[in-house]
Amino acid sequence: MKTTIGKIGKSKDQEVTIGAWLAGKRSSGKIAFLQLRDGTGFIQGVVVKADVGEDVFQQAKSLTQESSLYVTGIVREDERAPSGYELTVTKVEVLHEAVDYPITPKEHGTEFLMDHRHLWLRSKRQHAVMKIRNEIIQATYQFFTENDFVKIDPPILTGSAPEGTSELFATKYFDEDAYLSQSGQLYMEAAAMAMGRVFSFGPTFRAEKSKTRRHLIEFWMIEPEMAFVEFNENLEIQEQYVSYVVKAVLENCVIELNTLGRDLSKLEKIEAPFPRITYDEAISFLQEKGFDDIVWGDDFGSPHETAIAEHYDKPVFITHYPTSLKPFYMQPDPNREDVVLCADLIAPEGYGEIIGGSERIHDFELLKKNIQAHQLSLEDYQWYLELRQYGSVPHSGFGLGLERTVAWISGVEHVRETIPFPRLLNRLYP
Structure with a gap:
């Protein structure tokens, strides 16, 4: 079922697909954490290597900032998340791979950010x-x-x-x-x-x-x-x-x-x-x-x-x-x-x-x-x-x-x- 991050709470414990961009990511050994956004909100996607297999896990780890994706996963309630939910990812489909996105997590000057408004x-x-x-x-x-x-x-x-x-x-x-x-x-x-x-x-x-x-x-x-x-x-x-x-x-x-x-x-x-x-x-x-x-x-x-x-x-x-x-x-x-x-x-x-x-x-x-x-x-x-x-x-x-x-x-x-x-x-x- 296709949905949005803003409405994801209506699909608790169900498998959904969202169209999203990768805002950021981090990984720790056998788990990758994807920060996803779709315009309606932000949500964390959790990719567990043991559950998705080597190919999907490596694909998730190699994603670049602001690449566009279809992400499929199970909606889980998480009180620590700002939205109250996170996504246990089962599948990732890359629509477009972004290369060298200029606004990185580091500090940027105001003029640089305004030039890239x-x-x-x-x-x-x-x-x-x-x-x-x-x-x-x-x-x-x-x-x-x-x-x-x-x-x-x-x-x-x-x-x-x-x-x-x-x-x-x-x-x-x-x-x-x-x-x-x-x-x-x-x-x-x-x-x-x-x-x-x-x-x-x-x-x-x-x-x-x-x-x-x-x-x-x-x-x-x-x-x-x-x-x-x-x-x-x-x-x-x-x-x-x-x-x-x-x-x-x-x-x-x-x-x-x-x-x-x-x-x-x-x-x-x-x-x-x-x-x-x-x-x-x-x-x-x-x-x-x-x-x-x-x-x-x-x-x-x-x-x-x-x-x-x-x-x-x-x-x-x-x-x-x-x-x-x-x-x-x-x-x-x-x-x-x-x-x-x-x-x-x-x-x-x-x-x-x-x-x-x-x-x-x-x-x-x-x-x-x-x-x-x-x-x-x-x-x-x-x-x-x-x-x-x-x-x-x-x-x-x-x-x-x-x-x-x-x-x-x-x-x-x-x-x-x-x-x-x-x-x-x-x-x-x-």
């Missing part, structure tokens, strides 16, 4: 990160479906930018200027006026020349937008969503989290509600902690966010940033014109901002005034302004960066490991 993905660690990423995506769809959101797909090519064009990739759209999208938000606002609650999930692009462990040039964003939702309710939905996703990973990716050595107790604390502090309070806190150079009106860098996050064991909202730091579309605080109704959600353990969100301006005249104040084209944003002319309502939304979220939940140091093929400042290969 197409192969590095096969490793147990990278496999675990990708499985966690997949679980976060699945949980995202489940959460928003359960909460009556409709998925809408915004365009990737746009004629204008939600936050100006300084960090956008420009291209030609026939005889017009166009840009790769840095956010689908404005289009999601239009969709929310039609569908009520919507979300998008897709690639976004930022042409910022940053080399930090938190930045990618191309990354994926989850962007919900909600009609009739004001500031505080927006924060509640964010914390419910993040808590839901973390719980799903804890329930469905224990093997992968253990593979990565993740401290599960830290993730188990992630339940709504999350702490909230204002920008004013954050500035005071940082000054008390010795950040003497920061003053009101400054934006926060990674050290500032980390210092704030270390004070909590859950993600923390920083709310009510100065108007001067935020885009033109954010709703001013009705009690203070110098701050807006926005929040950044800072992940624990030094992973930085994973969500940015706000209540959006719903007044036509105020939005028009802000567009002009930011020296943006009224003509380019005419369609966006019209959303405030025909049945405007209070509405809010946010954007979650998938790769930073994967890095935080999985405990991976750098976001380059959280996307299959990262695009970095000096990397467009492979």
Whole structure:
């Protein structure tokens, strides 16, 4: 019977065949141990010379790393194995013999591994990160479906930018200027006026020349937008969503989290509600902690966010940033014109901002005034302004960066490991 490693527990004590690659091997005299992978998981195949005969045993001992195989054997329960099972091998059929596989069990430099990203993905660690990423995506769809959101797909090519064009990739759209999208938000606002609650999930692009462990040039964003939702309710939905996703990973990716050595107790604390502090309070806190150079009106860098996050064991909202730091579309605080109704959600353990969100301006005249104040084209944003002319309502939304979220939940140091093929400042290969 043919099966997969992921489903092998359903065939306990039965003989099965799996298609697999050899991730590694070792032998001790009359027993060979094959580390097998098939994409659904990893399992150890045990080849006993006395049971299979000389020919099969020598074949198993001579297998090379990443050769592809059909392996037949009896499924045995083994509490020591990560999956709870191992395979007592009875037959090996080589499909393709790999020669001189470049990523060996020894240590390799980061640049070497990135140059071989197409192969590095096969490793147990990278496999675990990708499985966690997949679980976060699945949980995202489940959460928003359960909460009556409709998925809408915004365009990737746009004629204008939600936050100006300084960090956008420009291209030609026939005889017009166009840009790769840095956010689908404005289009999601239009969709929310039609569908009520919507979300998008897709690639976004930022042409910022940053080399930090938190930045990618191309990354994926989850962007919900909600009609009739004001500031505080927006924060509640964010914390419910993040808590839901973390719980799903804890329930469905224990093997992968253990593979990565993740401290599960830290993730188990992630339940709504999350702490909230204002920008004013954050500035005071940082000054008390010795950040003497920061003053009101400054934006926060990674050290500032980390210092704030270390004070909590859950993600923390920083709310009510100065108007001067935020885009033109954010709703001013009705009690203070110098701050807006926005929040950044800072992940624990030094992973930085994973969500940015706000209540959006719903007044036509105020939005028009802000567009002009930011020296943006009224003509380019005419369609966006019209959303405030025909049945405007209070509405809010946010954007979650998938790769930073994967890095935080999985405990991976750098976001380059959280996307299959990262695009970095000096990397467009492979």
